[in-house]
Amino acid sequence: MSDTVFNIPIELRDPFFFSGDRVKIDETHFEPCEPFFAYELLYYNGRxxxxxxxxxxxxxVKDILMEWKKEEEHLNVLFKGRSKGISESMRKSIARFYVLLYWSNKHPVRLENWQSSIGHFSLKPVNVIERLTFIRNNPALYHSFIQLSQLFEEQHKQYAKHQALNQWANK
Known part of the structure; x- marks a missing residue:
């Protein structure tokens, strides 16, 4: 394991996701959301x-949605049992949604002034900024979980429609 410590770049500084200003990444093995925004952390650090x-x-897209489905089931169990760990699991899922939203619009995640950048995206759910703001402000609420589930579903549909139209146009 070859962990490297990286500064969290200005583009990703957000206390909702990062408590400090540095993060460790094993550059030989990482996932898009483990640690949060791993590809972007490397990219913004010139790596x-x-x-x-x-x-x-x-x-x-398939990988992100598959991971979300696993996490969605886990969150369902947590909410039904009113268990601890909901906020951390929701934070992870919210990060995953950011990845899906940004990457499906061909951009790296940028948390700095995220509302503005998302406002310019062509592929996005209706009222995504308001809904995502609500979810971030209330991650432990069951209604936030339902909203997040709907955002994932809507973004997946937007992306699938876009891909289908592109395939049809390229024939």
Whole structure:
């Protein structure tokens, strides 16, 4: 394991996701959301990979949605049992939604002034800024979980529709 410590770049500084100003990443093995926004942390620190996922449309959508489905089931159990750990699990899921939203619009996640950048996206759920703000402000509420589930579903539909139209136009 070769952990490297990186500064959290200004583009990703957000106390909702990062409590400090540094994060460890094992550059030989990491996931898009483990640690949060791993590809972006490397990219903004000048260590971007050869193939940046937001530039290559494809399999990553399926992977993100598959991870979300697992987390959604876990969150369902947590909420039914009124268990601890809901906020941390929701934070992880919210980060995953940011990745899906930004990458499906061919951009790296940028938390600095995120409302403005999302406002310019062509693929996004209706009222996504207001809904995401509510979810971030109330991550432990069951209604936030329901909203987040709906955002994932709506973004997936937007992306699938976009991909289908592009395939049809390229025939």
């Amino acid at each position: 971007g990979a050869d193939s940046l996922p937001w530039q290559v449309q494809g399999a990553w």
